[in-house]
Amino acid sequence: MQFFLIVIGTFVVMEFVAWAMHKYVMHGFLWVLHEDHHVRDEKPFEKNDIFFLIFAIPSWLLMMLGSMYESPVSRAIGWGILVYGVAYTFIHEIVIHQRIKWFTRTDNVYLRAIRKAHKVHHKKLGKEDGECFGMLIVPWKFFSEALKYKRKQKTARG
Secondary structure, three states: OHHHHHHHHHHHHHHHHHHHHHHHHHHHHOHHHHHHHHOOOOOOOOHHHHHHHHHHHHHHHHHHHHHHOOOHHHHHHHHHHHHHHHHHHHHHHHHHOOOOOOOOOOOOHHHHHHHHHHHHHHOOOOOOOOOOOOOOOOOHHHHHHHHHHHHHHHHHHO
């Protein structure tokens, strides 16, 4: 039970780590790697994809070393990072940017709010003055907009 609580706790903490990395690292000194993500094109890979390794390597190391030294806490943290990475990849690559065409339309309020917040983030093409750096937690105003849209759609259908 403790293992799973640590995995879940790490998952939650990772949203804040990812936010800080996005705001201060990707839009900071490693903008050179993130910049192509803010340019609209249809390339299958971007320099930005290197950030996958920045999160995957610590996850793998924590799981491997946790196994080697019989540290369930290290393993659980590694798994938490991995689970967050899978969720991030699903939300960012499939739901938002639709690199794989699974969710091209959705009435889900949460997914609509996330997509809107990310769209607002991408309005700024430079590294300065960005907003909405989170992935899974977004400002309430986007949920509110998505709810209004859903109610409007429901009313229009009768």
